[in-house]
Amino acid sequence: MPRTNSDQLHGTLDMLVLKILDDGPLHGYAIALRLERLSDDVLSVEEGSLYPALYRMEERGWLGSEWALTDTGRRARFYKLTRAGRAQLAAESKSWERLTAAVQSVMKA
Amino acid sequence: MTGLRGIVARVRGLWRRDGIAAEIREEIDFHLAARADDYARSGLSADEARRKARARVGDVAIHVDRGYEVRGAGVMETMVQDIRHGLRLFRRQPVFAGIAILTLALGIGAATAIFSIVEAALLRPLPYPQPEQIVDVEVAMPQRGGEFVNLGPSLDDAAAWRRSTDVFSHLAASRGAGESVLDGPEPIRLDSFLVTSEFMPLYGVTPELGRLLVSADEEPGAPAVAMISHAVWQSRFGGQASAVGTTIRYGGEPVTIVGVTPSWFRADTDLWRPLIAATQQTFKVMRGSGGGTTARLRSGVTLEDAQRVLTTALPALPAGSQAPAASPRVVLTQELEQRLARYRPMIETLAGSVALILLIACVNVAGLLLARGATRQGEVAVRTSLGASRRRLIRQFLTESLVLSTIGGTVGILLAWLTLQTLLANIPLAVPADAPAGINGFVLIASLVLTMVTGTLFGLVPALRLSRDSLGSALARSGRQHGVALTRRGGQSLITVEVALAVVMLAGAGLMIRSFSRLVSHDLGFDPQRFVALDVIPAEPLPAVYAEYYQALVRQLRALPAVAAAGAIDVAPLVGGGSYTSATADGRSVSIIMRQIIPGYFEAIGLSATTGRLPADSDLASAEKTIVLSASAAARFFPGASPIGRQLVLMKVPRTVVGVVPDVRHGPPGAQRSEPNVYFPYEPDPTRIARGRGLTVLVATRPGATLPAADLRRVAASIGPRVIVDQVRSGAELFSAGVSLPRRRTILLSILGGFGLLLSIVGVVGMTSYAVARRTREIGVRMAFGARADQVVRAMLLDSVWPIAIGVGIGVGGAWLSTGVIKSFLYETTPTDPVTLAAVAVALALAGVVAAWIPARRAARIDPVSALRAE
Numbered sequence: 001m002p003r004t005n006s007d008q009l010h011g012t013l014d015m016l017v018l019k020i021l022d023d024g025p026l027h028g029y030a031i032a033l034r035l036e037r038l039s040d041d042v043l044s045v046e047e048g049s050l051y052p053a054l055y056r057m058e059e060r061g062w063l064g065s066e067w068a069l070t071d072t073g074r075r076a077r078f079y080k081l082t083r084a085g086r087a088q089l090a091a092e093s094k095s096w097e098r099l100t101a102a103v104q105s106v107m108k109a
Numbered sequence: 110m111t112g113l114r115g116i117v118a119r120v121r122g123l124w125r126r127d128g129i130a131a132e133i134r135e136e137i138d139f140h141l142a143a144r145a146d147d148y149a150r151s152g153l154s155a156d157e158a159r160r161k162a163r164a165r166v167g168d169v170a171i172h173v174d175r176g177y178e179v180r181g182a183g184v185m186e187t188m189v190q191d192i193r194h195g196l197r198l199f200r201r202q203p204v205f206a207g208i209a210i211l212t213l214a215l216g217i218g219a220a221t222a223i224f225s226i227v228e229a230a231l232l233r234p235l236p237y238p239q240p241e242q243i244v245d246v247e248v249a250m251p252q253r254g255g256e257f258v259n260l261g262p263s264l265d266d267a268a269a270w271r272r273s274t275d276v277f278s279h280l281a282a283s284r285g286a287g288e289s290v291l292d293g294p295e296p297i298r299l300d301s302f303l304v305t306s307e308f309m310p311l312y313g314v315t316p317e318l319g320r321l322l323v324s325a326d327e328e329p330g331a332p333a334v335a336m337i338s339h340a341v342w343q344s345r346f347g348g349q350a351s352a353v354g355t356t357i358r359y360g361g362e363p364v365t366i367v368g369v370t371p372s373w374f375r376a377d378t379d380l381w382r383p384l385i386a387a388t389q390q391t392f393k394v395m396r397g398s399g400g401g402t403t404a405r406l407r408s409g410v411t412l413e414d415a416q417r418v419l420t421t422a423l424p425a426l427p428a429g430s431q432a433p434a435a436s437p438r439v440v441l442t443q444e445l446e447q448r449l450a451r452y453r454p455m456i457e458t459l460a461g462s463v464a465l466i467l468l469i470a471c472v473n474v475a476g477l478l479l480a481r482g483a484t485r486q487g488e489v490a491v492r493t494s495l496g497a498s499r500r501r502l503i504r505q506f507l508t509e510s511l512v513l514s515t516i517g518g519t520v521g522i523l524l525a526w527l528t529l530q531t532l533l534a535n536i537p538l539a540v541p542a543d544a545p546a547g548i549n550g551f552v553l554i555a556s557l558v559l560t561m562v563t564g565t566l567f568g569l570v571p572a573l574r575l576s577r578d579s580l581g582s583a584l585a586r587s588g589r590q591h592g593v594a595l596t597r598r599g600g601q602s603l604i605t606v607e608v609a610l611a612v613v614m615l616a617g618a619g620l621m622i623r624s625f626s627r628l629v630s631h632d633l634g635f636d637p638q639r640f641v642a643l644d645v646i647p648a649e650p651l652p653a654v655y656a657e658y659y660q661a662l663v664r665q666l667r668a669l670p671a672v673a674a675a676g677a678i679d680v681a682p683l684v685g686g687g688s689y690t691s692a693t694a695d696g697r698s699v700s701i702i703m704r705q706i707i708p709g710y711f712e713a714i715g716l717s718a719t720t721g722r723l724p725a726d727s728d729l730a731s732a733e734k735t736i737v738l739s740a741s742a743a744a745r746f747f748p749g750a751s752p753i754g755r756q757l758v759l760m761k762v763p764r765t766v767v768g769v770v771p772d773v774r775h776g777p778p779g780a781q782r783s784e785p786n787v788y789f790p791y792e793p794d795p796t797r798i799a800r801g802r803g804l805t806v807l808v809a810t811r812p813g814a815t816l817p818a819a820d821l822r823r824v825a826a827s828i829g830p831r832v833i834v835d836q837v838r839s840g841a842e843l844f845s846a847g848v849s850l851p852r853r854r855t856i857l858l859s860i861l862g863g864f865g866l867l868l869s870i871v872g873v874v875g876m877t878s879y880a881v882a883r884r885t886r887e888i889g890v891r892m893a894f895g896a897r898a899d900q901v902v903r904a905m906l907l908d909s910v911w912p913i914a915i916g917v918g919i920g921v922g923g924a925w926l927s928t929g930v931i932k933s934f935l936y937e938t939t940p941t942d943p944v945t946l947a948a949v950a951v952a953l954a955l956a957g958v959v960a961a962w963i964p965a966r967r968a969a970r971i972d973p974v975s976a977l978r979a980e
Contacts, residue, residue, distance in 0.1 A: 028136060029143040047140060047166050048175060051133070055179040072146070076139045077132075 013045065013053050015096060018062065018081065018089040025080035027070065028054060054079060062088050133176040137169050179501075188508060195509035205481055206513070208875070209474045212868060213517025216470030217560055218524035219864060220463045222532050225525065225552040227456055231449055236373045238313045239405075244412065244441040246280075246402040248423065251435040259440055260397030264386050267402055269424045276415040277404040281308035282384055284392065284400035288801040289360030289650075291345070291380075296648035296833050298801045299341065299359070300377070303384035311405045312374065318342070319353035319368030326367075326383040333364045336381040339372035360799045361650035404441070412441050454933050455854070461930060462614060462861040467559075469610045469865055471567040473872040476603045478510065478571040480879035489575060502576035510568025511561065518560030522548060525556075535853050597883075600876045601912040604957075608913050611869035612920020612953050616928055618862025619945040621855040624938040628848055634773030635682065635714040637840035639809045641816060642681050644835040645825045646803030652793035654830050659791060659804050660729065661828050663707050666806070669824070671814035676709025677791070681805035683843040685776040692759040692787060694746040701742055701785045702775075703759060705792060705804075711737075711770060713807040714840075721753045721768030728767075729790045736764040742785035743769045757787070764789060777847035779936045854934050866953070870960045877909045878964035889973040898969035905968045909961035916957070917950045924949070 020026065020034045028051060035045055057063045062085030070076050081089070141162050148158035166172070199206035237243060248266065249257040267282055282305045288298040306324040314321070317339060326334050337345075337352070346352035356365045359380065370381060384400075386393055392400040406415050419439040449456075489502065526548050548556075645662070647654050659677050666675040680686045687702040708724040717723065719740060728735045736757055743752045743766075752766045775786065791804065806825075810816045818837035825834050838846070845852075881888075888901055928940040938945070 027139070029140045032140075033147075047137065048172055051136070051172060051176045052179045055176055059179065070143075074139055074142065075135070076143075077136045 027076035191508035214520035217521030222525035279311035292358035299379035301380035506572035511564040514564030604912040605916040608916025609920035614865035616924035674712035677707035677804040739786040873960040905965035913957035
């Protein structure tokens with residue numbers, strides 16, 4: 001299973017994280033797991049890229065965060081989408097759909 | 110973590126790295142633990158799970174660092190970090206930091222020094238309560254041709270206002286009374302001012318000792334009284350309380366001291382006496398007679414309201430005067446504003462110069478930062494790849510430039526503090542002695558604000574440019590020596606801007622220098638180097654004493670072996686002033702200046718008669734009154750005819766013209782053109798004598814002989830009557846004093862202009878050196894392909910010559926538009942004087958080319974092989 005270099009995924013990673021958080025607040029580890037699972041382990045994200053990305057998105061105002069207890073009673077930092085984050089997600093999914101549609105039509109031709 | 114604990118953590122996070130770092134570490138630790146739990150659930154042992162998780166996650170410390178790089182949410186903490194980072198960089202590049210700091214120190218220092226002086230001279234509020242309500246009252250009198258001339262109101266005007274209006278709480282008349290002799294064991298001349306009783310209360314003055322002048326003092330026949338200044342009280346009365354009540358002899362009459370004025374109030378006046386309307390016949394009825402009127406408006410009364418009310422109440426013009434088309438109107442000017450208006454041209458010039466210097470300094474440092482930025486591309490690339498946002502980078506670069514400007518500003522403020530006294534001595538602004546200029550809190554705050562603005566100004570462009578480089582392009586180029594931080598075009602624009610600013614500054618300095626050289630080289634009609642002037646008056650104000658004394662003194666001086674000629678005149682040449690009157694000859698009345706002399710005067714200043722003879726000692730005793738005319742007076746009175754032997758009536762006395770002398774410029778250099786003068790033997794006038802006016806004795810020495818001032822003073826004191834010898838000054842000193850204000854202005858503007866030139870040359874050298882460094886590889890290639898050294902140097906030089914030429918052009922245009930500010934300082938020189946502008950343009954072009962040539966030469970020494978290998 002080839003791992004995808006996260007550096008090439010700069011914008012894509014943002015979009016995926018936003019998409020994952022669209023279902024509700026999650027802590028960093030849960031986001032990483034969800035990402036791996038949802039992509040059938042095609043996408044794996046290094047911790048060294050995930051957290052800077054989360055902080056960056058938080059600084060841009062797309063995410064909010066809060067310390068809370070997990071099901072197992074540990075303290076963890078939970079991230080959730082802000083209104084701006086939702087808007088960003090909408091914009092990115094739209095342009096992503098356009099891009100993939102374009103690529104597909106080229107590949108099928 | 111909500112509530113108080115959260116807030117505390119957050120505040121701590123502002124300051125300490127620990128707060129944020131610990132939070133990130135806790136987050137990563139949780140991540141690690143959660144993953145280990147998952148591994149354990151899939152069947153691994155606890156140890157195995159932990160080890161595997163740790164291997165998967167990697168070095169936690171690095172994650173913390175990287176996360177921290179992005180978050181750095183603690184504003185203060187980030188700032189501290191950036192400041193440290195900046196200081197480290199400056200330590201590593203001391204030459205860069207040194208030049209930048211010095212440049213900024215000069216700019217901010219000059220601004221601080223000038224501002225502290227302007228603040229002391231003008232911005233500091235007057236020491237009176239509600240100074241904004243104090244107004245100077247004038248009447249704008251319509252003239253023929255529709256113009257208005259502002260004149261001081263008459264005492265009758267003031268009386269009418271007092272009767273029929275109530276817009277002011279105080280109304281006071283005043284006039285200068287000049288100097289008179291204060292007699293005593295050591296007689297001195299004191300300057301006095303006549304004021305009505307409301308004058309001091311208007312300014313909120315309370316006596317330091319004794320009482321103020323009251324209206325009873327103004328009654329005709331009231332005992333003569335005076336208030337003395339704090340300084341006179343100290344120097345003449347030793348600060349004794351017994352001074353009040355003492356009777357002094359002032360101007361030949363007994364005057365009783367009733368009070369002492371506080372030191373903060375008008376320190377340049379020695380003595381205050383009541384203005385007695387009965388003795389002020391002209392001031393009483395005539396506007397513009399030399400007296401002033403000051404009012405304090407009632408609170409709530411606006412300037413416009415008061416003007417309207419006072420205009421309505423203005424008494425009609427005396428019968429018989431021509432009725433002009435328009436009516437006179439009252440003009441009120443706030444005293445504060447009046448003071449500002451007087452110095453406005455100087456302040457605008459200073460502020461403009463300082464602003465230009467600061468701009469040049471900013472451009473210089475911005476250029477340096479951009480040039481240096483090339484070496485930081487790698488750093489930018491690394492930080493960007495670690496997720497630092499552009500905003501974060503801009504903030505870091507701005508912090509660095511603010512650190513730079515803060516250091517520069519501190520050094521600058523220190524420089525200003527050190528040089529302030531020297532500057533103060535040379536600056537043509539009146540700074541009150543009791544409130545000296547200094548770096549006070551207000552000035553300091555202004556300087557600090559200026560420092561911050563400067564830092565942002567020169568830091569913003571480099572910050573925006575340096576942070577713009579995208580990750581890829583920076584990484585791709587980071588291995589190479591040059592970057593895009595400062596393009597060739599960018600460097601050239603900076604050169605253009607600097608040269609243009611320097612041209613404007615130098616044009617100002619150049620115009621002042623040209624004007625000054627015209628002023629001092631102007632032909633006065635006589636040689637000021639020849640003579641020494643001695644200001645002396647007898648202490649006893651009696652006409653007979655005066656007449657006798659001056660004649661005796663001149664005789665005694667002539668007996669000295671070193672003396673070639675000696676004479677006297679009522680107003681010394683180069684000082685200015687004189688008595689204007691009119692004289693009649695052949696039924697023709699001509700306005701002239703009359704000058705009273707003791708024969709020997711013309712010989713002393715080196716003038717001989719063009720027709721007839723000079724006045725002789727025998728004229729003093731002769732029954733026939735004689736007179737000598739200046740050439741222009743002769744031409745006015747007796748056009749086309751010889752004036753010798755003709756009669757001229759002056760002060761109702763017929764006088765015979767015995768000679769004509771050339772016209773001379775009698776006033777201070779540059780002050781006025783020569784006017785018709787008539788000279789006649791000294792006739793002491795009691796009124797003038799009471800005002801402490803005597804003659805100035807002029808002595809010309811024989812070639813090679815010297816005449817110490819002490820000898821002159823001794824002779825003056827040895828004649829008989831007690832005398833006051835005020836000053837002994839050479840003609841050269843008189844001349845120099847006459848041009849001291851323009852000289853100070855010229856020196857000041859020249860220094861500022863030199864500053865501007867220096868800074869811009871530093872800038873051109875810097876930009877060109879950087880261009881050479883940036884193009885090392887290209888030059889290497891060219892040389893490898895056979896380009897000669899001089900061709901390479903020329904190519905580099907050409908790169909700077911064009912921007913210099915454009916800068917000179919823009920600068921000349923800017924000077925053309927802006928030098929009007931110093932128009933009032935210029936003597937027989939227009940603000941757009943083409944010769945000066947051309948000279949400045951050539952000078953800057955040359956200086957610029959030399960400044961570019963020095964680093965360009967280095968291009969020739971580049972070794973092509975190593976230049977290419979370096980890549």
